[in-house]
Amino acid sequence: MLTLIQAQLRRLARNPQAVIVYDNFNFKDTKRDEDTGNVAGMVSLTTAAIVICPQIPLSGLNQSMHNATARLDVSDIYKAPGVAGDDYTADITRSLIADAIKRIHSDAVGQVFSDQGSGAISFPTMPVFEVLPPRKTEFWQFGSIHHDEGSIEGTYGVHESIFLDQLGLRAREDPQRGLGSDDFLTRLWLVHGDQLTAHHIRSVKRDQARALRPYDRRRWLLGVPSWFHIQMNLLNTVLQTHWSAPNRRDEAHHTIQADITLWGRSQSSREKAKYHQMEPLVAQGFTARVAALFYTAMQRAGLLVIGAGSVQDLDTVSAAISLLTPGQFVALVEEVYQAAFTLPAWRGRTATQEQHHDVEFRTMCRYLQEVGLFLTVRHAVKHADIGLLRRLVDPLIVCFFGASQHNYGYEMLYYRWSLSTNTNDPGLQRAILASGIVNWPGRATTHKAIDLMLEHLNCACKIELKCYKNSTHDIDTIFNRVCLCNTWTRALRRRMEDSFGEYMPGAHTVAEVIPAMFLLSCKILTDGLASPRSEEDIANYAGFFDSFDIFSVGMQVLAEKVDNFNATLDVYPSYLAEGSDPTVPMDIDGMEERADDVLDPTAGMEPVDSLDQFG
Numbered sequence: 001m002l003t004l005i006q007a008q009l010r011r012l013a014r015n016p017q018a019v020i021v022y023d024n025f026n027f028k029d030t031k032r033d034e035d036t037g038n039v040a041g042m043v044s045l046t047t048a049a050i051v052i053c054p055q056i057p058l059s060g061l062n063q064s065m066h067n068a069t070a071r072l073d074v075s076d077i078y079k080a081p082g083v084a085g086d087d088y089t090a091d092i093t094r095s096l097i098a099d100a101i102k103r104i105h106s107d108a109v110g111q112v113f114s115d116q117g118s119g120a121i122s123f124p125t126m127p128v129f130e131v132l133p134p135r136k137t138e139f140w141q142f143g144s145i146h147h148d149e150g151s152i153e154g155t156y157g158v159h160e161s162i163f164l165d166q167l168g169l170r171a172r173e174d175p176q177r178g179l180g181s182d183d184f185l186t187r188l189w190l191v192h193g194d195q196l197t198a199h200h201i202r203s204v205k206r207d208q209a210r211a212l213r214p215y216d217r218r219r220w221l222l223g224v225p226s227w228f229h230i231q232m233n234l235l236n237t238v239l240q241t242h243w244s245a246p247n248r249r250d251e252a253h254h255t256i257q258a259d260i261t262l263w264g265r266s267q268s269s270r271e272k273a274k275y276h277q278m279e280p281l282v283a284q285g286f287t288a289r290v291a292a293l294f295y296t297a298m299q300r301a302g303l304l305v306i307g308a309g310s311v312q313d314l315d316t317v318s319a320a321i322s323l324l325t326p327g328q329f330v331a332l333v334e335e336v337y338q339a340a341f342t343l344p345a346w347r348g349r350t351a352t353q354e355q356h357h358d359v360e361f362r363t364m365c366r367y368l369q370e371v372g373l374f375l376t377v378r379h380a381v382k383h384a385d386i387g388l389l390r391r392l393v394d395p396l397i398v399c400f401f402g403a404s405q406h407n408y409g410y411e412m413l414y415y416r417w418s419l420s421t422n423t424n425d426p427g428l429q430r431a432i433l434a435s436g437i438v439n440w441p442g443r444a445t446t447h448k449a450i451d452l453m454l455e456h457l458n459c460a461c462k463i464e465l466k467c468y469k470n471s472t473h474d475i476d477t478i479f480n481r482v483c484l485c486n487t488w489t490r491a492l493r494r495r496m497e498d499s500f501g502e503y504m505p506g507a508h509t510v511a512e513v514i515p516a517m518f519l520l521s522c523k524i525l526t527d528g529l530a531s532p533r534s535e536e537d538i539a540n541y542a543g544f545f546d547s548f549d550i551f552s553v554g555m556q557v558l559a560e561k562v563d564n565f566n567a568t569l570d571v572y573p574s575y576l577a578e579g580s581d582p583t584v585p586m587d588i589d590g591m592e593e594r595a596d597d598v599l600d601p602t603a604g605m606e607p608v609d610s611l612d613q614f615g
Contacts, residue, residue, distance in 0.1 A: 006166070008140055012050050013167035016060030019435040021192040021226070021450045022048035022142075022158060024150050025458055027465060027479075044148035045479060046158050047458055050167075051450060052138040055434035057427055061188040063219050065425035068569070072417045074562040080394035085343075088391075091127045093341045096372050097333050098124040100290035101321070104314075104514055104521070108322040112329050121326035124333055126379060129387025132434055136442035141457055142166050144483040149193075152207075155200040159221070163189075171215035184214040188428070190435050191223050192450045195233075195411045198223035202414075224418070224432055225411045226451035227381050227389070232275055234374050234396065237403040237550070238282055242367045243270045245545035252545035253529055254364040259285045262523070263516050279378075284513055286371040288520035289364060289530075290336060295521065296530040297335040303328065314518050339531070340365045341372065346551065356532035359544040364529070366547045373399065384447040386433035390419060401561055402554030413565045460489070 012018050025045045077083060102109040102123075113123045143166055147157030163169050169183040191201060201223030211217045238256075245252035252258060259281060260267050267273055267281070295317065298304035304320045324332070338351040346369060348362040349355055356362075373395060380388040393416050400409035419429050439447045464482040524530050528537065538544070 005140075005143065006168075009050065009142065009166050010168045012052070012140055013169060015052055016058060016187075017052050017054060017056040019051050019053055019056070019190040019192065019450075020048060020162060021051060021454050022046055022145070022149060022162065023193055023197060023451060023454050023458070024148065025461065025479075027462065044150060044154075046145040046147055046149045046154070046161075047454060047461065047483060048142040048145060048158070048162055049139050049454055049457065050142065051435070051438060051453075053431065053435040054135060055132065056431045061190065061428055061431060062186055063188045064186075065428040066188060066219075066222060067423055068219075070417070070420065070422040071566050071569070072413060072420060072423075072562055074559045076420065077394050077397060077416065077558060077562070080391070082391040082394040083398060088127050088129075090337065091124070092376055092388075093372060094124040094333050094337055095126040096286075096375055097290050097294070097336050097341070098329075100287040101294050101333075103287050104291050104517055105318045105321050108318040109329070111322040112324050113326055121330055123326075124330065126383075127388075129385055129391070132384035132386060132437060132447070134384075134439060134442055134444045134446075137438040137440060137453075139438065139453070141483060144480045146479075149200065150196060152200055152203055155204050159204070159218075164215075171213060182214055184220045187220055189221055190432060191221060192226045192436055193223065194229040194451060195225055195407050198225045198411060198414065199407075222418075222432075224436060225408075225415055226449050227377070227436055228449035228452035228455065230396065230408065230412070231374070231377055231381070231449070233405055233408045234377060234399070235275060235278055235282065237399060237405055238367075238370050238374060239270050239273060239278065240403055240405075241370065241548050241550060242363075247543060247545075250543040250545045251360060251541050253360060253524070253527070254289070254367050254547075255545060256281065256285065259288075259520065262520060280513075282371050283375060284517050285520070286368060286375065288517040289368055289524060290340075291517065291521040292524040292530040293336045293340055294332055295525050297332045297339070300335075301328070301332070303332075314515065317518075340368050345369075346549075350532065357535050358532040358538060359546045360529060360538075361532045363545055363547040366549075370399070370550075381437065381449055382445055382447055384437045384439070386430070386437065389433055393419065398551055398554035398558060400554070401557055402550030402552070403548070409561060410565060413562065417565070417569075 023046070025047045027043045027045070081088065098109075109123070116122065142162060145158055145161045147161060148154035149158045163184075164171060170181055171184055172182045191197070193201075201218075201221060205218045205221065208216045208218055214220065242255050244255050244257035256278075259265075265277075265281065267277055295304060298320065303324065304317065321329075339345060342351070344351070344353055345365040346362075348359070373392070376388070377392055377396075379385075380392060393412055397409060397412040397416060400406075400412060417423050418432055421429075424432070436450050437447050438450050438453045440453070461479070461482045465479065
């Protein structure tokens, strides 16, 4: 089997559409002994996969497409549609608002838009930019990699294991030998991973910029931050800004902790929060608050009577919504958008630009806008809209820096730099975006980030390790076997399920949450929190939770952060610059003296609020 897998990997290595993804694989290894007892230690290994991306040209990616000496212009971020705003920005938000109402009142909204004749007003939908066609992703998992990619030394070992040992690519040992024997001379490989993976790839490239061999210089390697870990850190930003009020005496209705308490959820602290638990929680909190705003807009228009005991149950409100015309529904969505999703709303102003004094309402608007950005990223990944992902990079930069998420702030700057025309050829830019999305089932709405794919493979590996590891078969033996068989085992399991007619779905069981969301909507509504309150109404409260203004802070520090980023870019000597011919013999004499001045990564760099510029 080992020979067959090696042959398969080496066949895929010659495919010009192949990209790589790798990540750390940490496992708690417990050794049991009669004399010494149980001794546990963490084992740091690495798993990887090779993925075929049909959107990469059949001619492949070439190193001449990438210019490592380009600089990022901060004005490009200021003027980007995702930051400056445009008509699509409003349409994206309107679709999120409409989807939130439809989630609670699905049948009622369906009745509103049941007659879709010629010229009829349509339901607000998410704009489509550039969606990849649904297609099953061809991929293969590498054998075990006994190196820790979380360290620089381990990254060197990972590269050697993947590209030299398992893919069997040729790297010439003598720079003076014939050029045709080197597989690293012209081809460019994209490698996806989390923030630490992309950072270590850049660190290794910077350290090896003066090396003689093309393999060691790593011009052939371009690290790309992946979208699942970006989503995780964006969700972490929401947790940081809206988990709970720092002062317990402050009124704090628009926090995650308040939702957990009302709904009786099990999360106990922000430090122990898990992604698969927090993702639906913030999405449900978003839906409930949007619904409360929608009910308030209906009340102002006289379409819903709200008073003492008027809003009694879900059916009562659904019946009122079902009587709306499409024009009324769209107008109400627009009213919600103007009330809570604009820049004035973020700053505590009404739709007429009047400053209000309700800090809690402003906090709710900021919560909704932050979660809205998260939901948009999630939608773009799920539907493989790489055009939408492209426009989301710029606001993510501002968001991360504003929330002091410096590691991912710099990582998104690097992503933005990679999508700049001065840095990469348009074909390479599209390849970077498209190769970060995979699709196992091959359906239109089943896309996922490439690093999430690897996480799912890692999950299967950990299950196998827990089941079969014992005193005879230690972790090294099991890890070697699991990595080699993981892809085969998944396919075999699916075929057995199909043959015996017993399908075992891997989806989580989700409880009915519509009543819980409606409960929160009614509470916000009856407490008068769905619109700005007057000074008289809030005069008797001791204080309110005022969420942090991450967008203003992010915009203020953006220029400084871009300057710091430009200072840390790899500055190559002339023989490594864009357009240099790799077949021309290199001028080795005096190389070291020239490079000492050019390759100083700290030249002109001001200190930042992080232990590592990218780490």
